[in-house]
Amino acid sequence: MAEDDARRLAGIEEALRRYYAVEAATVETDGLTVRRAMATARRRRRTVWAGIAAALVLVVVGVAVAPRLLPDRPVPATPGPAPSSASATPTPTLTGPARENWFAWRQAPDAPIDASDYRRAAAAHGVYFVGGEVSEVTGKEQCRLLPVRYVDLASDQWSELPIPEVPRGWCAADAVGHQDDLYLLVGKDVEDAVLAGAEVDLPTLQLWSYRAASGAWEQLSSPAAKTGWGNVVGLAGGFVRIGVVSDDDGNPLSAEYSWFDYATATWHEGRVSDQSPAVLRAADSFAYQDPIRVDGRSLVLFVDWTVGRPAGGAVTLTTWDPATNQRVRQTSHELSDEVMQNSQGNLEFADPGFVLVGSDSPANPSTKAMLVDLRDGTWSELEVPDRDGPISQRHPGAAAWATAYFPDDLAGHLVANGYLFNPVTQRWLWVPEPGASPPDSELESGDASVEIAPSLRCDWGHPPLPCWRLDVDPVESIAGEFSAAEIAENNRR
Amino acid sequence: MEADVEVPVAGTDADFERFVAENAVALHRFAYLIAGDREDARDAVQDALAGAYPRWSRMVGDPGAYLRRSIVNAHVSRWRRHRRETPVAQVSETVEPGAPADRVLDAMVVGDLARDLPYRQRVALVLRYYEDRSFAEIGAVLGCSEGSARSIVHRALLDLRGRTGGRDG
Numbered sequence: 001m002a003e004d005d006a007r008r009l010a011g012i013e014e015a016l017r018r019y020y021a022v023e024a025a026t027v028e029t030d031g032l033t034v035r036r037a038m039a040t041a042r043r044r045r046r047t048v049w050a051g052i053a054a055a056l057v058l059v060v061v062g063v064a065v066a067p068r069l070l071p072d073r074p075v076p077a078t079p080g081p082a083p084s085s086a087s088a089t090p091t092p093t094l095t096g097p098a099r100e101n102w103f104a105w106r107q108a109p110d111a112p113i114d115a116s117d118y119r120r121a122a123a124a125h126g127v128y129f130v131g132g133e134v135s136e137v138t139g140k141e142q143c144r145l146l147p148v149r150y151v152d153l154a155s156d157q158w159s160e161l162p163i164p165e166v167p168r169g170w171c172a173a174d175a176v177g178h179q180d181d182l183y184l185l186v187g188k189d190v191e192d193a194v195l196a197g198a199e200v201d202l203p204t205l206q207l208w209s210y211r212a213a214s215g216a217w218e219q220l221s222s223p224a225a226k227t228g229w230g231n232v233v234g235l236a237g238g239f240v241r242i243g244v245v246s247d248d249d250g251n252p253l254s255a256e257y258s259w260f261d262y263a264t265a266t267w268h269e270g271r272v273s274d275q276s277p278a279v280l281r282a283a284d285s286f287a288y289q290d291p292i293r294v295d296g297r298s299l300v301l302f303v304d305w306t307v308g309r310p311a312g313g314a315v316t317l318t319t320w321d322p323a324t325n326q327r328v329r330q331t332s333h334e335l336s337d338e339v340m341q342n343s344q345g346n347l348e349f350a351d352p353g354f355v356l357v358g359s360d361s362p363a364n365p366s367t368k369a370m371l372v373d374l375r376d377g378t379w380s381e382l383e384v385p386d387r388d389g390p391i392s393q394r395h396p397g398a399a400a401w402a403t404a405y406f407p408d409d410l411a412g413h414l415v416a417n418g419y420l421f422n423p424v425t426q427r428w429l430w431v432p433e434p435g436a437s438p439p440d441s442e443l444e445s446g447d448a449s450v451e452i453a454p455s456l457r458c459d460w461g462h463p464p465l466p467c468w469r470l471d472v473d474p475v476e477s478i479a480g481e482f483s484a485a486e487i488a489e490n491n492r493r
Numbered sequence: 494m495e496a497d498v499e500v501p502v503a504g505t506d507a508d509f510e511r512f513v514a515e516n517a518v519a520l521h522r523f524a525y526l527i528a529g530d531r532e533d534a535r536d537a538v539q540d541a542l543a544g545a546y547p548r549w550s551r552m553v554g555d556p557g558a559y560l561r562r563s564i565v566n567a568h569v570s571r572w573r574r575h576r577r578e579t580p581v582a583q584v585s586e587t588v589e590p591g592a593p594a595d596r597v598l599d600a601m602v603v604g605d606l607a608r609d610l611p612y613r614q615r616v617a618l619v620l621r622y623y624e625d626r627s628f629a630e631i632g633a634v635l636g637c638s639e640g641s642a643r644s645i646v647h648r649a650l651l652d653l654r655g656r657t658g659g660r661d662g
Contacts, residue, residue: 008654008657009650009654010649011599012603012650012653012654012657013622013650015599015600015602015604016603016604016605016607016618016623016653017601017622017623018600019600019601019603019604019607020526020604020619020622020623021598021623022522023525023526023604024525024526024623026521027521027522027525027531027534260608284647287644287648303651305648305651313655366503418512
């Protein structure tokens with residue numbers, strides 16, 4: 001059976017290559033003109049500068065509005081039926097942005113990095129960027145660690161860290177931030193240590209930490225270097241790497257882990273206690289990147305999707321605590337074709353342990369999503385607003401940006417079809433989307449920029465990169481509210 | 494208010510034109526495979542080139558990666574404006590395992606199913622199986638890590654395996 005699966009995957013890969021080759025050969029460069037591109041670029045530049053002038057005027061005449069708090073609602077123990085209008089508490093109704101210019105882009109200090117060469121590690125008050133490059137030294141390609149950069153998100157100021165006394169490459173580096181510190185894994189590790197066409201000479205895997213308070217690097221104990229490892233998953237108490245041992249045909253045989261405990265600065269390694277097929281498949285497909293908090297516990301979530309015939313499918317969610325190497329919960333649910341198709345594999349997480357399987361984007365609307373409470377493994381169907389209905393006409397919200405921008409204020413909210421839903425309070429909110437592009441010609445399209453943080457966006461190219469900061473009014477003064485009853489009415493149309 | 498138009502340094506125009514001449518076909522084909530529509534593809538490439546031209550003199554590394562990223566994101570923007578993509582043919586029945594079919598037919602079935610995958614999966618598959626890109630390169634275009642790129646490709650293959658009658662779990 002496993003051989004059949006592997007053979008079928010290889011057949012699909014071959015079929016894709018043939019299909020793409022045939023399809024691509026039908027395309028010529030009809031209508032593409034370089035002169036038109038150059039002329040378009042010049043026109044855009046003029047248009048955007050006019051836009052800046054208009055924006056500046058708006059900022060000058062804008063009037064600040066006193067923020068309102070998100071009103072609290074009674075909290076049921078578990079999600080229940082949506083409150084009727086009669087049972088609604090007499091809290092103020094949120095009605096959307098209190099003023100027209102509720103957001104503004106302003107220029108921030110240039111970024112000294114080529115972000116495409118760097119990996120990021122979010123810390124408490126900023127973001128570390130760790131990268132490297134391959135260079136040819138005496139006829140041999142080698143990896144070299146680039147200066148580690150840090151941006152303080154309070155001031156948007158960039159700084160350069162002292163570099164550890166080890167030349168290591170990004171091709172085998174990974175980084176995780178914890179509080180204000182940085183943990184950096186460098187050195188030879190997996191098959192990925194050898195870049196295509198490059199013979200990279202690296203020492204075995206090492207762990208370094210950078211302590212922000214002292215400004216010093218320290219080498220810590222090293223984990224075992226094994227093949228088949230995925231990315232580092234940072235949790236509250238430490239970080240974990242998960243790898244898979246496969247047979248000669250590439251079928252997963254076992255999942256292994258290395259857990260670094262911040263408190264003891266030690267590694268714990270071994271086989272993942274849960275070797276269920278769902279966990280093996282998730283580990284093999286790197287579908288465990290998402291840390292999740294369930295009742296305050298920071299856990300790894302393995303996600304295993306199965307596709308039904310001819311439609312629908314199922315998803316199996318497994319929470320696992322690497323600190324104790326114990327499975328916490330495993331739960332599966334069959335999904336309708338609508339949920340399966342519209343979720344596009346999207347999962348949303350919210351405290352204190354909710355997962356929504358459904359679309360997060362207005363571009364991929366649905367009327368149904370599945371909600372699972374990982375505290376007890378219960379599943380329920382959630383009716384979400386059809387984007388073709390009157391709710392969308394009144395409130396064209398696109399809230400996915402807001403949960404990242406306001407992580408604390410919106411910690412309990414999930415994004416569904418572009419709207420915010422709090423499973424505990426059963427409350428729906430809409431939040432408008434700020435203009436996606438800073439008003440600058442370098443970033444005008446927003447298509448080739450890099451999100452350094454939800455509030456900071458930079459151009460993509462050779463440093464120094466022009467950067468812009470997004471300032472937004474408090475969420476309580478820009479969010480609007482609608483009821484589950486409105487959703488039902490909306491979806492009946 | 495109008496600022497000076499940034500004029501690329503001498504020689505940049507010629508470099509840009511040369512790059513376009515050498516890469517336009519590849520970019521257009523890449524855009525077509527992810528967009529599924531020649532007009533959309535041409536517009537996406539045109540927009541990407543228009544965005545790249547002003548910064549051409551500052552660009553380092555592979556401009557192709559930059560342009561592919563622009564095309565991918567431009568298509569997302571266009572997609573969102575239109576709310577839905579142009580529907581593609583739905584394959585209502587899966588292919589029975591082991592069903593006799595020549596390789597060309599298999600390729601067409603798989604290709605049609607691939608067009609129905611989520612956008613990022615489609616892009617990742619095109620980069621992987623049309624352009625033979627590494628996972629690191631795919632991650633650079635998609636704006637995600639190498640591991641995530643690997644995961645996206647793997648998930649897409651599993652989806653296709655399920656839809657073509659393979660193990661579904």
